[in-house]
Amino acid sequence: MSADSGTVEGVRQRNLSRLLRLVHRSGPLSRASLTEATGLNRSTIAGLVMELVTAGLVEERAPESSRRVGRPSPIVAAHPAVVAIAANPEVDAIEIAAVGLDQRLHARVRLPQSSVITPLRTAELIAEQITRWRSAELATADIVGIGLAVPGLVRAVDGLVREAPHLGWIDEPVRDLVAQATGMVTSVGNDASLGALAEHLYGAAVGIDDVVYLNGGASGIGGGLIVHGTPVGGVGGYAGEFGQNRPGIAASADQRAPDGVLEDEVSRGRLLEAVGLGQADDAELAEALDRATATAARDEVERQRRILATALSNAVNVLNPAVVVLGGFLAILAERDLPGLEAAVRAQSMPACGEDLRIVPAALAEDRLLIGAAEVVFTDLITNRLTDRLSSGLVLQG
Amino acid sequence: MSADSGTVEGVRQRNLSRLLRLVHRSGPLSRASLTEATGLNRSTIAGLVMELVTAGLVEERAPESSRRVGRPSPIVAAHPAVVAIAANPEVDAIEIAAVGLDQRLHARVRLPQSSVITPLRTAELIAEQITRWRSAELATADIVGIGLAVPGLVRAVDGLVREAPHLGWIDEPVRDLVAQATGMVTSVGNDASLGALAEHLYGAAVGIDDVVYLNGGASGIGGGLIVHGTPVGGVGGYAGEFGQNRPGIAASADQRAPDGVLEDEVSRGRLLEAVGLGQADDAELAEALDRATATAARDEVERQRRILATALSNAVNVLNPAVVVLGGFLAILAERDLPGLEAAVRAQSMPACGEDLRIVPAALAEDRLLIGAAEVVFTDLITNRLTDRLSSGLVLQG
DNA sequence: GGGGATTGGTGGTCAAGACCAACAAATAGG
DNA sequence: CCTATTTGTTGGTCTTGACCACCAATCCCC
Numbered sequence: 001m002s003a004d005s006g007t008v009e010g011v012r013q014r015n016l017s018r019l020l021r022l023v024h025r026s027g028p029l030s031r032a033s034l035t036e037a038t039g040l041n042r043s044t045i046a047g048l049v050m051e052l053v054t055a056g057l058v059e060e061r062a063p064e065s066s067r068r069v070g071r072p073s074p075i076v077a078a079h080p081a082v083v084a085i086a087a088n089p090e091v092d093a094i095e096i097a098a099v100g101l102d103q104r105l106h107a108r109v110r111l112p113q114s115s116v117i118t119p120l121r122t123a124e125l126i127a128e129q130i131t132r133w134r135s136a137e138l139a140t141a142d143i144v145g146i147g148l149a150v151p152g153l154v155r156a157v158d159g160l161v162r163e164a165p166h167l168g169w170i171d172e173p174v175r176d177l178v179a180q181a182t183g184m185v186t187s188v189g190n191d192a193s194l195g196a197l198a199e200h201l202y203g204a205a206v207g208i209d210d211v212v213y214l215n216g217g218a219s220g221i222g223g224g225l226i227v228h229g230t231p232v233g234g235v236g237g238y239a240g241e242f243g244q245n246r247p248g249i250a251a252s253a254d255q256r257a258p259d260g261v262l263e264d265e266v267s268r269g270r271l272l273e274a275v276g277l278g279q280a281d282d283a284e285l286a287e288a289l290d291r292a293t294a295t296a297a298r299d300e301v302e303r304q305r306r307i308l309a310t311a312l313s314n315a316v317n318v319l320n321p322a323v324v325v326l327g328g329f330l331a332i333l334a335e336r337d338l339p340g341l342e343a344a345v346r347a348q349s350m351p352a353c354g355e356d357l358r359i360v361p362a363a364l365a366e367d368r369l370l371i372g373a374a375e376v377v378f379t380d381l382i383t384n385r386l387t388d389r390l391s392s393g394l395v396l397q398g
Numbered sequence: 399m400s401a402d403s404g405t406v407e408g409v410r411q412r413n414l415s416r417l418l419r420l421v422h423r424s425g426p427l428s429r430a431s432l433t434e435a436t437g438l439n440r441s442t443i444a445g446l447v448m449e450l451v452t453a454g455l456v457e458e459r460a461p462e463s464s465r466r467v468g469r470p471s472p473i474v475a476a477h478p479a480v481v482a483i484a485a486n487p488e489v490d491a492i493e494i495a496a497v498g499l500d501q502r503l504h505a506r507v508r509l510p511q512s513s514v515i516t517p518l519r520t521a522e523l524i525a526e527q528i529t530r531w532r533s534a535e536l537a538t539a540d541i542v543g544i545g546l547a548v549p550g551l552v553r554a555v556d557g558l559v560r561e562a563p564h565l566g567w568i569d570e571p572v573r574d575l576v577a578q579a580t581g582m583v584t585s586v587g588n589d590a591s592l593g594a595l596a597e598h599l600y601g602a603a604v605g606i607d608d609v610v611y612l613n614g615g616a617s618g619i620g621g622g623l624i625v626h627g628t629p630v631g632g633v634g635g636y637a638g639e640f641g642q643n644r645p646g647i648a649a650s651a652d653q654r655a656p657d658g659v660l661e662d663e664v665s666r667g668r669l670l671e672a673v674g675l676g677q678a679d680d681a682e683l684a685e686a687l688d689r690a691t692a693t694a695a696r697d698e699v700e701r702q703r704r705i706l707a708t709a710l711s712n713a714v715n716v717l718n719p720a721v722v723v724l725g726g727f728l729a730i731l732a733e734r735d736l737p738g739l740e741a742a743v744r745a746q747s748m749p750a751c752g753e754d755l756r757i758v759p760a761a762l763a764e765d766r767l768l769i770g771a772a773e774v775v776f777t778d779l780i781t782n783r784l785t786d787r788l789s790s791g792l793v794l795q796g
Numbered sequence: 797g798g799g800g801a802t803t804g805g806t807g808g809t810c811a812a813g814a815c816c817a818a819c820a821a822a823t824a825g826g
Numbered sequence: 827c828c829t830a831t832t833t834g835t836t837g838g839t840c841t842t843g844a845c846c847a848c849c850a851a852t853c854c855c856c
Contacts, residue, residue, distance in 0.1 A: 011406055011842065032803065041844055042804070063803095063852090070802025071852045153750045162750045210633050225716070227625050234718025235608050235754045241715040244748050246646025246708050250657045259648045310644050314712060317639040318623070320632020350642050352551045352560045356633045406812055406843055413813090430833065439815055444834070461822095468832025469822040 012048075013386060015040065019048050020057060020078075020382050024101055025201060028077035030063065049076055055389045056142060057082060057101070078102040081142045084377035085130060085184075086370035088149040088191065089122045091166055096129045097367065098138055099374035103202070105367065107137040119161070119172040122148075123181035130182060144381050145185040146178055147373030149194045151219065156237025159188035166219045185385075187376045191215075193240050194372025195362070196224025197231050199325045201375060204363035210321040212312075214242050215362070216330035220263040225319065247311045254303050262311050266304045268329045274300035286332045305333055309341060312359070313348035320353045327362035335361055410446075411784060413438065417446050418455060418476075418780050422499055423599060426475035428461065447474055453787045454540060455480060455499070476500040479540045482775035483528060483582075484768035486547040486589065487520045489564055494527045495765065496536055497772035501600070503765065505535040517559070517570040520546075521579035528580060542779050543583040544576055545771030547592045549617065554635025557586035564617045583783075585774045589613075591638050592770025593760070594622025595629050597723045599773060602761035608719040612640055612710075613760070614728035618661035623717065645709045652701050660709050664702045666727045672698035684730045703731055707739060710757070711746035718751045725760035733759055 018038055023029055029037070035045045052058035059079045063072030082101035087094060093113055098106040111125055126146065134141075152164025159175025179186040196213035205211040211226035221243030225232040232239050243263035249255050257264035272280060274297040275288040289301060312324055324345075326334045334341050338359060346354035364371065381389075416436055421427055427435070433443045450456035457477045461470030480499035485492060491511055496504040509523055524544065532539075550562025557573025577584040594611035603609040609624035619641030623630040630637050641661035647653050655662035670678060672695040673686040687699060710722055722743075724732045732739050736757060744752035762769065779787075 011409060015843090030803095035803095043806090043845090044843060046804075047843090068802080069800080069852095069854050071804065071850085073803060153748065155750075223716075227630050228628065230626065232625050232717070234751070235720040236718055236750055238748060238750045239716060239718040241718075241748050241751065244715045245712040246648070246746065248644025248646050250644070252650055314643040315716065317642045318621075318637060318713065318716070319630070320634055320637040320639075322633040348644060350551065350636060350639050352553070352634055352636045353632070353639065406841095410813065433833090440834070441816085441836080442814055445813090465824085466832080467824050467830075469820095469834065471833060 015044075015048055016052060016386055016390075017382050019045075019076075020052060020386070023058060023076050023078050024103075024378060024382065027103065028061070028075045030073035030075055031060075032073035034076060051390060057389060079142070080104070081140055083138065083141045083143055084374040085126065085143060085146045085182075086149070086373040086377075087122070087126050087146065087178075088369045088373065089117050089167060090151065091116055094122060094125055095370065096126060097370040097374075098133060098141065098143075099371060101144075101378060105370075106141065107133055108367070108370075116168055119169060119174045119177050122174065123177040126178055127181040143184065144385075145187065145377035146182060147194075147375070147377045148174060148178065148186065148188040149191040149369040149373040150174065150188055151191045151217075151222070153236075153238050153241075154188050154190050156233045159186065161188065162236075162238075185377070185380070187373075187380065189373060189376055190222065190224070190237070190240065191369050192222030193224035193231060193233070194376070195222075195327060195364075195368045196226060196240070196325070196372070197375055198364055198368040198372035199327075199362055200226045200229075200231075202364065202371060203368065204325045204360045205323045208322045210319065211323050211325060212315050212319055212321040213240075213325045213327070213362075214312075214330055216266070216268060216326070216328035216333070218268050221266065221330070227319070242311065242315065245311060245314070247307050248314070249307055250310065251306075254306060262307070265307050266311070266330075266333075270300060271304070271329060271333075282329060282332060285329060286335075289332065289336070301333065301336060305336075305341060306344070308333060309344035310348055312341075312345045316345060316349045316353050316357060320356075322356055322358065324357065324359045325362050326359065327368075331361035334359060413442070413446055414450060414784055414788075415780050417443075417474075418450060418784070421456060421474050421476050422501075422776060422780065425501065426459070426473045428471040428473055429458075430471035432474060449788060453784075455787060477540070478502070479538055481536065481539045481541055482772040482779075483524065483541060483544045483580075484547070484771040484775075485520070485524050485544065485576075486767045486771065487515050487565060488549065489514055491515075492520060492523055493768065494524060495768040495772075496531060496539065496541075497769060499542075499776060503768075504539065505531055506765070506768075514566055517567060517572045517575050520572065521575040524576055525579040541582065542783075543585070543775035544580060545592075545773070545775040546572060546576065546584065546586040547589040547767040547771040548572065548586055549589045549615075549620070551634075551636050551639075552586050552588050554631045557584070559586065560634075560636075583775070583778070585771075585778060587771060587774055588620065588622070588635075588638065589767050590620030591622035591629060591631070592774065593620075593725060593762075593766045594624060594638070594723070594770070595773055596762055596766040596770035597725075597760055598624045598627075598629075600762065600769060601766060602723045602758045603721045606720045608717065609721050609723060610710075610713050610717055610719040611638075611723045611725070611760075612728055614664070614666060614724070614726035614731070616666050619664065619728070625717070640709065640713065643709060643712070645705050646712070647705055648708065649704075652704060660705070663705050664709070664728075664731075668698060669702070669727060669731075680727060680730060683727060684733075687730065687734070699731065699734060703734075703739060704742070706731060707742035708746055710739075710743045714743060714747045714751050714755060718754075720754055720756065722755065722757045723760050724757065725766075729759035732757060 035042050057079050059077050061075040063074050078101035080102055083098045086099050087096045093110050095110050097108040100106050150161050151166050153162040161169050161172045161174045175186050175188045192215050195215055199205050200211050209229040214223040223242040224240040245262045247262045275292050342359050433440050455477055457475050459473040461472050476499040478500055481496045481504055484497050485494045491508050493508050495506040498504050548559050549564045551560040559567050559570045559572045573584050573586045590613045593613055597603050598609050607627040612621040621640040622638040643660045645660045673690050740757050
């Protein structure tokens, strides 16, 4: 409301946002490159940067030796003290991290839990961890908000966790609980959607505006969409649930679960079973699959790849993405023969849709969920909460 | 380039666009309601409206008797002379219309063709029709561009028709051909995507930001997506090809085409066959289905509805739309028991995704394709080409 | 070490656009 | 006919950014 988009003051807001977004996403940039990227005047850039510096959001550093003619341009970087707290509650543990506006991971802990974590306990643990960090790693930090990645359906409007089967949560007002416990602005999102966001911004799909992301975890298959460069939520914010789709299965012999959904057929559990493992992490699973000589194991891999290919084709036909990013055990399945999978998907898609398509494994490690959760906080800060940070520079008038 | 988004001049551009978009989409509005809708100052609105009036894009009319206290506010309406030409080439005919910025259909013809129309012939026919109209219905009209709705895959960047199986077109530079023949700005889009756009703006999904649209025609099933209130194209612009998806079919007895795609199973042809008709339009088909007593016909309807429900569920899980709009024979299938179809879709979707979902038949008649095609022209005009229309009002300074 | 090139800093001017306040116009209702 | 209310109209103000000129800083290359 205060930053009317139609008014002249709004221009400055937008330009400040553009600048901050640039240095946040692209990393440290010289002032010269900022003028080039934005098309604004040198003096304008100088003023905008100064405002961001005084707001404590950005830092200017001595220029690097650029190996170029001319006066070196100072480097503008995100202020290292600005951080967001990201958290990811799981069945057996909760992971909490402090992610910097400069894309650095300032701190990170994994707090194992003896029993399944509750929403209230989640809020408590986050609050405790923040106070602990505040007197140590984050003593000088400027915490701008909290982002949660929850393995379940999250209603976008109010951060209510509708259902997190893995955690046993139903209709839990997680956002409000955490906000109350910490007194900080909090946002909650679906873990897979946040993974998609992270891969889009910093991972395997950087610069790609149309992305389909599927992640294979122990509990099933989740996913997220990027359309026009922005994450897709749908009305409720529940979009991306590829795992619940009913896949077309060409050969009926390939079907294991009658009337089952994708994650019943393409599952980590079935892969573990096929190689005779009880529990294993992704690396162990990949290795076991590499070693496996039994035809049963290989057949299971091929079966799952066939079904996955059809499921991906359906998504490709509808969304025509430039890139499909696969994470978790789906990446393992894919990487056993990436061109083969691409070919299989192309064969079942509209030819034109297949042309521009690339299938790639996820590039970010497990902290992609935390990065994505933090990113939501930063996006909110940059686009909506900038005005509040820009303290009164109006004294000059007197 | 000229209208930098970060500069002050861009503000006026955006405000002019907002105003014009409002009167175009919402119809005639009083100046008072424009100030309320935009939050801009009265005097600002006056200036903006005047600029649009002098540009010939908008008209001011005497105020209506508002039955309210106070000075009556003049009505701002889209200028009735501003029109876009919309065309829709089909197998046996080409349909051409002149759609007004005021949402009126100024003129419309259907030109039957003895043989399948070629791209070149399409361009010629459009050009001829325009010259014909120019000396009659559109004598005083201000034609701002041409929009084509093509039943096939259209590459977004250059308007190349990659493949229109129905017309036998492959890699035809339709946009350039039409632009050359007419000398006018031309845009080309997939017919179903344009139908989705029309339903979103003026039809069954007005005000809904997340829409899935499926249209059942004689040649198959096409579709379009609206996400965040804007049409989704994907990288190439081929998004929305639901018909090529491989549906999950729960009961193998329901399968007719082995390894077939959705439009092989759910098809107008199979319905006609089931009721023993050779050719029929949608009304006749609906009536025949109503009359049909043979269990074979009813079974076929139920079979197609089952498969359609699964296909819709898949889309609902991934996109979490607020509304699914069904057109063509899919509307006939759906309307035989709309709550039943909704229930079937809900049963196969994530519960949360199903909650906010409504399934509705398309509200616009067959001209929805033409409306959508014209809309693309208007959107381009409003967002990109406004600058060119605003002729030099700089004389006042002297 | 000097010349050329690029960029930052400062100070000032200029144009553009939106806002604001006061006034005029037009209407309903008494 | 008069008043209250709403809205158009007008002229002035404020903020913002562009542009310019000049100087200083720093680097590459000769």
